[in-house]
Amino acid sequence: QQSTVIMALSSRAEPFLASNPKSYGSIHISLLGDLYDETSNPEGAILMSVAENKLCGDIILERLQEHKPFTQAMLNYTDGTGLPTFKPVLAEFMTRDVLKLGDKQTVKPEQLVVSAGCTGLLFQLSTLLFERGDSILIPTPYYPAFEQDFGFLGGVHLIPIDPTNAQYDLTLEDLNRAYNLAIERKQPPKAVLIANPHNPLGKIYSPEQLLMLVSWCREHKIHLISDEIYALSVFNPAVDGAFHSIAALLDNDLGEYVHILWGVSKDLGSSGLRVGALYSHNAALVRAIGANNTAHQVSNAIQELFTDMLQDATFMRYLIAENNARIQKNYLLLTQGLDALGLTYVPAGAGIFLFVNLQPLMREVSYEAERELHLALVEKIKWSLTPGEPCKHTTPGYFRVCYCWVSPAGVVEAMKRLKSFKDSLN
Missing domain, CATH: 3.90.1150.10 (Aspartate Aminotransferase, domain 1)
Incomplete structure (x- = not known):
């Protein structure tokens, strides 16, 4: 049967x-x-x-329970990229707290797509940036679920970037070795994915490593996906130094090939509420995910909850x-x-x-x-x-x-x- x-x-x-x-x-x-x-x-x-x-x-439960009652707007369809009242608040919060861009640069709401967790966004990237049979390069050790995020629907192969040093640092030699392995396997490399801060190492990549990686990706004309979902969970910067978002290191000039993920699951302990965001300057990608996001949208009620929370800077x-x-x-x-x-x-x-x-x-x-x-x-x-x-x-x-x-x-x-x-x- x-x-x-x-x-x-x-x-x-x-x-x-x-x-x-x-x-x-x-x-x-x-x-x-x-x-x-x-x-x-x-x-x-x-x-x-x-x-x-x-x-x-x-703390989070107490705050969420203070939220105002349901509104009419919660009951209706909305923009595929996210609730118009939520995205400006999220953009401001990411500018100030997550990416730490300072006063001169800002995240624009139209450069964000809000989806049902970063997992939903990775599933979409697996089909919108890749052809089936392409590959993505990921430093090891990596978060095991990346295999289903990219492999299950997108048919994308994961090529390990195995570190050759005890500190698990990124090096040009390791990147080139992984790239050549993908070419040898006839699995065209279309992107590098990093988790920064790192899962499972709890490591922070240095600015020098990140800028080297951006330069390498641009030279090879492949995408760089920076998963920064632990950006606010830095409890001892003395270990690896302070966290620097790629956006801040690039003076917020992401170009067409750099994309950043953040969500409320880890830093805000709200994995069950399913809110993730993609930040990209690639207008075509934002438009494509916005159109494809119908099956991955966050409920209006949840977006309103986080509108209320994130705009309270003191809290x-x-x-x-x-x-x-x-x-x-x-x-x-x-x-x-x-x-x-x-x-x-x-x-x-x-x-x-x-x-x-x-x-x-x-x-x-x-x-x-x-x-x-x-x-x-x-x-x-x-x-x-x-x-x-x-x-x-x-x-x-x-x-x-x-x-x-x-x-x-x-x-x-x-x-x-x-x-x-x-x-x-x-």
């Missing part, structure tokens, strides 16, 4: 039907009914495998500062726990991740052993992480820890359980 139903679907449905019950995403979903709570469920599962920030939910300054303080608290609890266990990690000053080396807990350094450890941590101490293998990390044994999914008490409990697991191996 099931195979008959599947055969009735198009070949485009096949990637969406593929599932792996042992993947970190499937495990996360399976454990949602048994979540750790310090009081009501102290033996529950501690989930640190999904890129969500839940630390300021109390947003408070929220951003408090969010970073809470992120740093969890980060310190996590790293102090790892330090006590003698486990190493890639120091992070931004984002909501820590990339941890758990090779000492593996029987050997292999992806098979990494998969075994992943399942053992779930089965024995109910701790779920993201393995490095789906992030395409070139060395087995590294795991992404999403430490903002849980409370500070949850982080402390995870470290207690990890100690007991490590002790059991001796």
Whole structure:
């Protein structure tokens, strides 16, 4: 019966039907009914495998609940690129807080497209910038869901830009190697995608690396997509330096080939409300996505909620500062726990991740052993992480820890359980 139903679907449905019950995403979903709570469920599962920030939910909920009642405008169709009353507010907020363009440059509302999360925008870019069979170059390790964002509908191949230095810096040599690999595979490279701040490393790219990358992309006439969805989550700039948006580095002269993404999911802890934005000076691309955005539009009600929130500069300054303080608290609890266990990690000053080396807990350094450890941590101490293998990390044994999914008490409990697991191996 099931195979008959599947055969009735198009070949485009096949990637969406593929599932792996042992993947970190499937495990996360399976454990949602048994979540750790310090009081009501102290033996529950501690989930640190999904890129969500839940630390300021109390502040955001209180603010959203203060919003005015529904209006007539919420009930009607609107512009495909976003609600006309929301886009100017979003443009001002991005100019001032996200991109930090200063007084001389501004984001124009007509250069923005508002969509149902950055995922919806990436899906659209996969079909509007690429032909099926083209490729996109992405530094490794990368956010695993980029594979579905570009591959599932667009049929775009992901070509890894594997770093050859311990700092995971971008270099011309690594870019050229990935570009030549794409050409060799007959998968024409049409774009580079970076996450800055980085997922899963929590790293900030330096201005020098970013300007080198822009120059390289323009020289090769390929697009640069800068995913800056963690731009406001910089809790310790001493690690990598301050965050610089590509827009600010280019004096807001993006040209036709540079495109920037930001949304409320991570920095504002609102992944369920589905608001993402594309900022581009490519008028044809903005027009194409605006026309294609019907299936990805954000509800008018949600856009009005964020119109009210983002235009309150005093509240947003408070929220951003408090969010970073809470992120740093969890980060310190996590790293102090790892330090006590003698486990190493890639120091992070931004984002909501820590990339941890758990090779000492593996029987050997292999992806098979990494998969075994992943399942053992779930089965024995109910701790779920993201393995490095789906992030395409070139060395087995590294795991992404999403430490903002849980409370500070949850982080402390995870470290207690990890100690007991490590002790059991001796």
